[in-house]
Amino acid sequence: MKCRIAIHGGAGTILKQDMTPDLERLYTQGLQQALDKGYTILENGGTSTDAVIAAVVELENNILFNAGRGSVFTRKGLHEMDAAVMNGADLAAGAVCGVHNVRNPIELAATVMRNSDHVILSGEGADDFALSQHIQTAPGEYFFSQFRYDQWQAMRNSDEYALDHSTQNIIDKKFGTVGAVACDVNGNIAAATSTGGMTNKNFGRIGDSPLIGCGTYANNKTCAISCTGHGELFIKAVAAYDVSCLMEYAGMNLYDAMNKVVNEKLVAINGEGGMIGVDAQGNFAMLFNSEGMYRGVKTSDGFTQAAIYK
Ligand code: ASP
Secondary structure (H helix, E strand, O other), X not given: OOOXXXXXXXXXXXXXXXOOHHHHHHHHHHHHHHHHHHHHHHXXXXXXXXXXXXXXXXXXXXXXXXXXXXXXXXXXXXXXXXXXXXXXOOOEEEEEEEEOXXXXXXXXXXXXXXXXXXXXXXXXXXXXXXXXXXXXXXOHHHHOOHHHHHHHHOOOOOOOOEOOOOOOOOOOOOOEOEXXXXXXXXXXXXXXXXXXXXXOOOOOOOXXXXXXXXXXXXXXXXXXXXXXXXXXXXXXXXXXXXXXXXXXXXXXXXXXXXXXXXXXXXXXXXXXXXXXXXXXXXXXXXXXXXXXXXXXXXXXXXXXXXXXXX
C-alpha cells in the first residue's frame, strides 16, 4: 500500500517579491523537516494519526509558523491556541480551543481524543485537563516573538483583527495555521490542524481549525482535510466536511471536490485560503485560492516537494 503525507503552514498573500532568499530557505527547511518527521512514522508502518501529530508538533515548534511557539498575540497580549486531530478509520476526534500555556496544542487535542469522552475542550478547562494529563506547558516567554509582537502593536488599539498574512510588510505577511493529512500503509487516513488564530483577536474568538468538519475532518470512506485561511468563512462553508460530502454523495474524486470548495464555493463568499487533502487510495491534493500557501508532500513513490507560491 502507498503511504503519503501532505502538510501546510498557512495560506494568503505570499508573494515572491516580498520574500528574502534566507526566509524562503528557512520556510522550505521547516516544511521539509515536518514532512520527514511524519513520513518516517509512515515508512516504519506507523499510523496516519501518529504521523500527522508528529508533523504538526514539528511545525508548532518552529517559530516561523503561527501555531504553538510562533502563535500570534490576542487583543489582551496573550496567546490563545486551537488545535484538532481526527482519525478516519473510526471518526475518533479531539480538539482544544483557546489554550494558553500548552507547548504543543496538537498533543493536547490528541489526548482529548484518546483519554476523554469528549471531542472539544476549551479555555481554562482545557488547560486544567492538560495539567491532569501531564501535558507539557511552557511559560509566556516561550511564545514570544518580536515580529508577532510588532504585528500586534500595530493593531492593538483598534478593533481590527487580522489573519496572520493580511498586513503589508513581509514579516507581517507570515502565514499561520499549520496542518497535516496522511494515508498510512493500511489505507487509514487522518488530519490534524493547529493555530494561534488571528492577530488581535478578542472575546475568545475561535476559528475553523479546531472545529470538526470546518477546518479539520477525516473519514476513511472519503478524505482527510486540513484547512487554512479566513476561519469565519471556512466555518460558514463547513469546508472540510463539504469536500467529504461531495465525494460521498455526489461521487466526486478528491481533487474535483476540493477544487469545487476552494475555487468556487469559498471564492463565492470571499473565503480566502486553501486546504490539503488525501484519500484512502493515496490520492492527494493541495489547493488554495490565495496568492500562496506554504505546503509540502512526501510519498512512498519517492516524490517529495515543498512549495510556497502558485
Ligand atoms: N484558519 C485560521 C483561523 O481562522 C487562520 C489561518 O489559517 O491562518 O483561525
